[in-house]
Amino acid sequence: MNITRRTSTLLAAVSVTGLILTGCSSNESAAAAKESDSVVVREQWVKAADSGMTAAFAELQNTGDSDVHVVGASSPASSTMELHEMATGADGAMVMRPKEGGFVIPAGGTHVLAAGGDHLMLMDVTSPLTPGADAEFTLEFEDASTATFTAQVRDFSGAQENYEPGTMGVNTDGSATPAPTHGG
Numbered sequence: 001m002n003i004t005r006r007t008s009t010l011l012a013a014v015s016v017t018g019l020i021l022t023g024c025s026s027n028e029s030a031a032a033a034k035e036s037d038s039v040v041v042r043e044q045w046v047k048a049a050d051s052g053m054t055a056a057f058a059e060l061q062n063t064g065d066s067d068v069h070v071v072g073a074s075s076p077a078s079s080t081m082e083l084h085e086m087a088t089g090a091d092g093a094m095v096m097r098p099k100e101g102g103f104v105i106p107a108g109g110t111h112v113l114a115a116g117g118d119h120l121m122l123m124d125v126t127s128p129l130t131p132g133a134d135a136e137f138t139l140e141f142e143d144a145s146t147a148t149f150t151a152q153v154r155d156f157s158g159a160q161e162n163y164e165p166g167t168m169g170v171n172t173d174g175s176a177t178p179a180p181t182h183g184g
Contacts, residue, residue: 039139081122
């Protein structure tokens with residue numbers, strides 16, 4: 001009887017320990033999941049520019065089960081970057097402006113960054129981006145995770161948009177950023 005009671009107690013302890021460890025490992029896995037883990041960047045490229053402003057484009061695919069939020073971007077190719085959209089301005093014309101809240105990549109879906117649409121705006125190119133070269137970019141997500149990718153520099157002359165009045169950037173010297181001719 002003593003052996004049976006000990007065996008039952010031992011089995012109960014092992015079962016409880018197994019449940020606790022299983023619970024911990026699944027919580028740790030869920031906590032370790034980052035938005036950047038589910039994003040695949042494809043078809044990425046950046047418009048050639050000697051200086052000033054330009055834009056980068058790509059397909060952002062979300063392989064996860066939850067929406068992903070891109071809230072920022074950076075690149076050694078530019079001292080300042082913004083997430084931009086094309087929208088109808090007060091006068092009915094299409095204008096470029098910063099995208100409030102960033103880009104949402106739907107669960108299991110794709111968000112396209114394209115000329116004439118949403119794009120990554122390089123506000124101050126730090127050195128010439130010449131066709132055939134590569135430029136590195138880092139996407140910043142709402143959960144503070146990041147994903148880095150390389151984009152090929154290409155010639156492109158299309159989609160010459162204007163800024164929406166009042167949304168122009170400000171240079172480090174306090175002057176207004178000139179209207180872009182980046183093809184974003």
